[in-house]
Amino acid sequence: MKIARRQTDDGPVLAVLSEGDMLVDLEAGNELVDLLGDRGRIQDLADRALAKRKTVTSLAEAVLSAPLAPPTFRDFSTFPEHTEGVVKLFDPDATVPAEFWEIPTFYFSNPYAILGPDADVPIAPGSADFDFELEVGAVVGMGGRDLTVEEAVDHIAGYVVINDYSARDIQFHEMRLRLGPAKGKDTATVLGQFFVTADELSPRVSGPSFDLRMEVAVNGETVGTDSLDHMAWSFSALAAYASRGTEIRPGDLLGSGTCSGGCLAELWGRQGREVRPALRPGDVVTTTVDVLGKTRNRIVEAAPVQPIRAWRSA
Template sequence: MRIARRQTSDGPRLAALAGDDLVDLDTTADLTALLADDGALAEAAETALRLRRQVTPMAEAELLAPLQPATFRDFSTFYEHVNGISGGRVPPEFFEIPTFYFSNPYAITGPHADIAVPPGSTLFDFELEVGAVIGRPGRDLTVDEAGAHIAGFVIVNDFSARDTQFHEMRMGLGPAKGKDSATSLGTLFVTVDELAEHRSGLSYDLRMEVRVNDRLIGGDTLASMSWTFEALVAYAARGTEVRPGDLLGSGTCQNGCLAELWGRHGRDHLPPLAPGDVVTTTVTGLGETRNRIVPGPAAHPIVPWRTA
């Protein structure tokens, strides 16, 4: 199944993709609720596609993020990306644990939403990723068990205020505020079975590309991940639990962000994002994001109450 979420006069509605059309599901439940009820999403989609009561050309739909995740863990799994952004200094821990940080679920935006530059940022960036969506709850899972808990995948574009990020991480924490403003999710949530033909080893051979103003900036294949999504789920569930609707990002692919290219070629290689730029990401089988950058508000001053 390929599921989108569109805005209607009665509020958001899930729809199944059929060719170039979206067929509304006959339910007001969101994706997380349907995933939590085993089999409910497949039943609702199959019924909608059979009856075709409400059909909208996808090109005419106002598309929203396919889901609003309760949690978003963003990992780092592409070696070449880390090698580039670190100037060739990949820490040994990269191959010891699939590290992640918690990002802001309130920052989730639609695939075609305008993205405001975060207050005070002058080094605004994109990050091309794929996210796995959890379909059933689990705790302390093995890698072999974890695959059954993945319901499907979605494109993730994790917009980043690099100047804010680099500043805050000098404290040994983060990234946090640098990743706090916008994460665009792709047009489609695609179930695991739809990608079977693209299976490559323990990952998927899905072409990933990002463009700015229709100029190709970088690309990779999802099969370049050093850690599998099953490993990410198992690590996320260690000592805690994952729940339906949780989002786990792959991390940025090779050449999937400006900061990596700055690390390889220097800060003057490409300019940071600015109002008027349009960032487009595509991943084989998963659709796209296409977001226009717009001006953001000024940063209000914040000063400490006490100093050393």
Template sequence: MRFATYAHEGQRWVAVVEEDGTLHPVPGARSLTELLARTGGPDPLLDTGATALDAPAGPHVSEVRLLPPLEPPTVRDFVTFEEHVEGVRRSIDGTGGVPEAWYDAPTFYFTNPYAVIGPYDDVPVPPGSKVLDFELEVAAVIGREGRDLTPEQARDHIIGYTIFNDWSARDLQSREMRVNLGPCKGKDTATTLGPYLVTADELEPYRDADGFLRLGLTASVNGEVVGKDLLSNMSWTFEEMVAHASRGTFVRPGDVLGSGTCGNGGCLAELWGVRGRQDPPPLRPGDTVTLTVEGIGTISNTVVPGADPVPLPSARRRTRERP
């Protein structure tokens, strides 16, 4: 089952999406995050969706503005593709290989839930950036609260999946991470989610013998394919990622966990690292990035000019007086 959040005639709706794009609003629901918290698991959510499908149909997706399918309380972005790590490290840090520590556990950082945008919204250039990049990912969405989960338990806590584009200002990212903290403003302007939340049962036929979802991934810039990969090239399963995220803390309904960027052109920076030059060039206003994930759908965002950075002073070099 597919769930969408959309704006139509001045109102916000949550709906089930039919194969032909017809929307069936869920009665009383204005937030998918709240709906996930209220239903508390896959069976109640599917029952709620079935009830919506029995009600009168609403508009078609072509007649509405699709919003991010949910407003996540937290967004964890992992880095689970070895090929991506290798290429981007060469591009951003100028060093080759993969750090040995990467193999120890599925690493992630928390990114900005206020920066989430819809599947077809424009993306402003981050203030002060001249090297904008996209990142093709898939995200798992939590449907039930859990803590200290095993991977086996974690599967029951994943309610569904959506496409995740982690827009990255590579010049800002490279500079600020020299402090050994971050990323910071290099990842803070936009994260695309969409077009729908596809419930986990829909993607079970794609699961391989090792527990990975074998989904085809494609990235295009201005209609030209620049990257293709398989989601099953991840080095950890989503269940293992959720288990790690829940270690010593909670995952709760609506939490989003990104897979990290796929390899073989899942972002421009990886290609720059492999080729030794910025080819294709960084994204500019007017460029359109289209990402497609088998079994989930397609998102497409156009880059537009952003705001100028508000000037700030450099750090004061203090005398370090003591009382």
């Protein structure tokens, strides 16, 4: 089952995708995060909507927002080839750190920065090195605490495409303080067209993940491709680690991290900064992931930087 969230004159409405790329509205007043804790509720609502077909809209004509508003977003690092490419920005001889294989590290990103699949994306204020990052996110269905990897499998309700836009110059500047990333990841995180229930991906299980082709393009030119099953950590491992010593709750978003070839920073690390410029206003970035859907975003001007300064001097 694939669930979208489309804009109407009366506000956003969830809809289930049916044959012929048609969206059938669910009963108004429902939000995906509120439905996730009850396994059968989404299916019941979708079944009733498909039986009645009260409001039907072509996917091509629908104005889509993000399929959910996650209360939290933890973004992990699970693709070793991506990590290897990025670290070469700072040291050409660098390889994947040993810690990569010990823990699936993550940072907390900004849930207020979530945008829909076709939204305009503003460059982060003050950034000259704006970048995209192609990922897939797992959405928590049932909450839990201190889960095992085996238990965590049943706590994942479904998946979404993620394009996590990043201001690389701001990110690398702030991380010199041994914290972050923070503002470098704070402006825009785009979610794909659909929340795709976990059962939809069962036929594509491969190793720790799924055999799904991932692709990102800028202005119609393919920049990178990969397969989701190149992850070194499973989504259930990410959920288990996220729940260690704390809770995960319905709607929490767990990002896979960037796939190999899925961002400019990795290309810059492998081939030099001249290989491809940073994103500029007017650029159009598209991502596609088999089964899960796509995003398409036009890059627009940044808001002006509002200056701040420390009260004390060095």
